[in-house]
Amino acid sequence: MEIEEFIKKEKKAKKLYYIYAENTYLRNKFKKEFMQKFIPHSIRDFNLAKVNPGDEYLKRLYSAVQTPPMGAEKRYIISDFDDSDSLNQKQKEKLLEIFKGLSTSSTLVFLTANKLDKRRKFYQALKEIAEYQEFEPPRYRDLDKWIMERFQKYNKKIDRQSLKILENMFSNKLEILNSEIEKIITRYPDKDKISYYDLKEIISREKFIQDEEIFKFLDLIGDKKTDQALLTLKEMLNKGVYPLYLLTMLKNQIELLMQVKFYSQYTHNNKKIAAKLNKHPYPVKKAMKRSRNFSQKELEQILAEILRANRHFLTGYYPNQNTALEMIIIKSVSY
Incomplete structure (x- = not known):
């Protein structure tokens, strides 16, 4: 399921979302889409907390989810783990306790780059209390479509040769690929179709060569x-x-x-x-x-x-x- 499709079907924010996406671009996209739909700008100063890994992470997370909302119905907490962050077994058990203790006035969005082993007890316990979703970057057979859609978003097309060059250079590293596409769009705001020669002008010449x-x-x-x-x-x-x-x-x-x-x-x-x-x-x-x-x-x-x-x-x-x-x-x- 695509992130946009998932967010669209969510009518009301649940207490707990456990989101796996190895790709940073997808985790950031989920955060952006979720915040746009459920967290009004007017309440973010007092009712949005971002708790990321580091010293006393579990203590900070517990404190954040136990803090009641101020002047709003809900308080939102977002935590994001990249592939260099991890928890040991004892910490995972403590994390589950925090998840189970969430009040109805809190929504926790837990994002991670570490895929769960679905044979383990942690996953079995988690799926009973959380909205669990996995979002994968487009594989090679779908990457053509992803790139073309990025250009179509700005009412532009890209020729086949240019599309293949972008794939060869950046594979499905979506953060880098998206950044390069945005550079191209910015450089040619009035051009309807992007060609191979346009790419050579904008993509880092050293990288291109x-x-x-x-x-x-x-x-x-x-x-x-x-x-x-x-x-x-x-x-x-x-x-x-x-x-x-x-x-x-x-x-x-x-x-x-x-x-x-x-x-x-x-x-x-x-x-x-x-x-x-x-x-x-x-x-x-x-x-x-x-x-x-x-x-x-x-x-x-x-x-x-x-x-x-x-x-x-x-x-x-x-x-x-x-x-x-x-x-x-x-x-x-x-x-």
């Missing part, structure tokens, strides 16, 4: 064009792209080739494979073509080489990472 060259580099590796891949690699390294970042990108590419090659034994439909892998069909289609250049054993050997190199990079084993990366590429594509 880096990502475009990295994808070209990965294509060359996938096609086993060693000489051209090394030339592209040297150009990127001369521009200051970090070797470890390139190694990580290459690892992701090889893993995708391995996955696609495995599933292509059962189907040659790239959309079905993409659905299995939770990926966008476009990179899967390209990976299917590239994977024909390698056997599964070759891909496993390349990945092992990359993981070994990654350990050496992190431990400082290679004094010259640029040269080391070139040697890894030569060795990898020679399998």
Whole structure:
């Protein structure tokens, strides 16, 4: 269920909302939509508390939910946990006690980036007392639609090439993607359709060049064009792209080739494979073509080489990472 759809169906604020959304953009969106519908600006100064993790968190949360509303029917408390925040088992038990002790004059919105294990007692107890909802970022097959809708909101369209570039650059990191889209909209207020050349003007040129060259580099590796891949690699390294970042990108590419090659034994439909892998069909289609250049054993050997190199990079084993990366590429594509 989408956040807008969920908020729309809520006629009256309940006592407790437990909201899971790994993505910060979605948690912020829920807060914004919820506040707009249920918390008038006129009562926010005295009847809206934001209690986030930190020292004596549970004590502060307990105090906030026990404070009665002032001059209003309800008091609202919002608490937001990101992926670096967590509670131990004893603290979770205390949290449940706070949840159970909520009065009818309080509404607590608890947002978290940490997904619950639904086999645990905490979830079983929670679902009896809370409105529990999970909101996931759009997966690759839905990301096209999400991006287009963001532009349509401002009465704009985006061409296919530009859409794919945004996906390749930012994946479904919605905070960054939304920020870049807003930059584009602000830069071209009178333009009805956004093109590839418009993107080059507004998106950080360093980021644009880096990502475009990295994808070209990965294509060359996938096609086993060693000489051209090394030339592209040297150009990127001369521009200051970090070797470890390139190694990580290459690892992701090889893993995708391995996955696609495995599933292509059962189907040659790239959309079905993409659905299995939770990926966008476009990179899967390209990976299917590239994977024909390698056997599964070759891909496993390349990945092992990359993981070994990654350990050496992190431990400082290679004094010259640029040269080391070139040697890894030569060795990898020679399998």
